[in-house]
Amino acid sequence: RADDFTEEIEPMQALHSVQPSLAFTNHRAVAPARVETPAQNGDTFQPADDQQPPAPPPPPANISHYYYSQDSLAEQLKTDQFSAEGVEAGPSNARIRVSDSDHETAAPDEQGNMLYLPNDPRFNQVQTFVAVNRANSYFSEMLGREPEWAFGSPQLTINPFGGDMLNAYYSRSDGSLNFFQHTDPRMNKTVDSGLSAEVVYHEAGHALLDAVRPGWISSYRGATGGIHEGFGDMLSVLVGLRDERNLDKVIAETGGDLWKDNSVSRLAEELGRAIWDETGTERPNHDYLRNARNHLINADPSTLPWRPPAEDQLGAEPHNYSRVASGAVYDVLASLNQQFQAQGFGVRESIEKARDITAKLEIKGFEFCPPGSLPSYGHFAAGMLAVDASEFGGKYHDTVANMMAARNIIPPAPEPPPQGIALPENVNAASAQALLEDKREALGVPAGLNLAVDKIKTNDEGQTFVTYTYTKDIDVAEASGVENAVVKEQGGLTLAFDADGKLFFKTLNEIKPQDEAEIRESVKKNVEEGAIHTHSIFNSLPGASKLFKNQHVPFRGYMANENGQVVLKKSPIID
Incomplete structure (x- = not known):
């Protein structure tokens, strides 16, 4: 142009x-x-x-x-x-x-x-x-x-x-x-x-x-990769809408109706066109790489093809699967904008309000998700609902819940926090660990679950989030084709305390047999698609050149020798 x-x-x-x-x-x-x-x-x-x-x-x-x-x-x-x-x-x-x-x-x-x-x-x-x-x-x-x-x-x-x-x-x-x-x-x-x-x-x-959430990058769970990629896309949309000229353009294109196709929901036009040219993929109606405005419905990634050719089909490959997550959050954005205009706010003000509320729900929602490496799309939705409850008094609960449900994203049942649990004064790792051991039964944490303090973070509103994690080896030898190979996945607990030190939220994510089965199926699918470097077992982190399967595409994982144990690791590179 x-x-x-x-x-x-x-x-x-x-x-x-x-x-x-x-x-x-x-x-x-x-x-x-x-x-x-x-x-x-x-x-x-x-x-x-x-x-x-x-x-x-x-x-x-x-x-x-x-x-x-x-x-x-x-x-x-x-x-x-x-x-x-x-x-x-x-x-x-x-x-x-x-x-x-x-x-x-x-x-x-x-x-x-x-x-x-x-x-x-x-x-x-x-x-x-x-x-x-x-x-x-x-x-x-x-x-x-x-x-x-x-x-x-x-x-x-x-x-x-x-x-x-x-x-x-x-x-x-x-x-x-x-x-x-x-x-x-x-x-x-x-x-x-x-x-x-x-x-x-x-x-x-x-x-x-x-x-x-540093544990998420290490997971082979399909939803974890989907959340990462979907968040990257929605951050592009939300930050893009902070640019006044982008906002002017979107209003001119849609009249302020974000349910309509627009230039901010369409992501990476130039890179997308180059990728379609390079791969010979026909996209006759557009150049963009992905569109946050879509109508895809969530499904178990183990039942999905890796990367189906049709754009309106969902695949298990993380970028492809992420479109459900980005689409659901985009629906929240579009719905809130529509509601604000119906309440009498102007077009620009409505989009700006919807943008910032959606961003707060999604970004701060990560603090309410379990740590470790096995969050689900349901945990992601529950995090947004928790922010709505604590920040907005539940004003947007129905919008978030309905938009997620329409995509077949169902949050786990809420876990009402026990009464009378307070954050220790001048909390540190030792006192947070002591709190867990003292209140383990009240918190519903099984006796054999060896949780250890992961992080303690306080935000500018005085809320403090204490996270705990534990690690479990999952046998993936059959799924990976590598003898004695394991994946190390993490479960975790999040406790949230208000500015007065009162516990107001908790979520525990244990590694269950169905989680282990999902990990094995994901590893199998990744190996079948050539997404994991299984030809060598590395004694240290391989260089970037060995973490790419071809000129343009990185491996998703590789094999490592850790103290005599063969561990299937996720790549530290995420595109």
């Missing part, structure tokens, strides 16, 4: 209309005009004997930059701003850093801006940083705290130039988000996954969810 750029970047109009491929040959052509200082024009400051030179002007509060709030196939390039507070060259801040040793580093110019155009590698640095920063800020706001990254470092690393690949991924092993470039002959261009804000939001979603 070369003609789209002419509407936004006026100084380039003549060149762009004649030769679009050269339209971005020099980003300085559209940078703000240089302002001469008195020293530069010869008018130097001459202070009197008792006069000091004036203080330099304060640094700008915001940094201007160019940005794709979707991608270049879906929209025109825009000018935007982000807060300059705490931002250094790279860009980087306390939570996020861009790593790119092959190109000059992005840094503020004399006016404090980072106005690089897409032919400049520094544009990729800024684009990916801004998108991750937006996702991180919104997630933390909705969660009510800033979560520590699961990989133990204070900063998440962004690698904007990962090489030739039609993909993007989060790697827990080195705490990184990785984006790639690949030439599409049919589009006659290089497709860059990092230049799609939607793709970047999605991958940032993996890192953020991993920070809150």
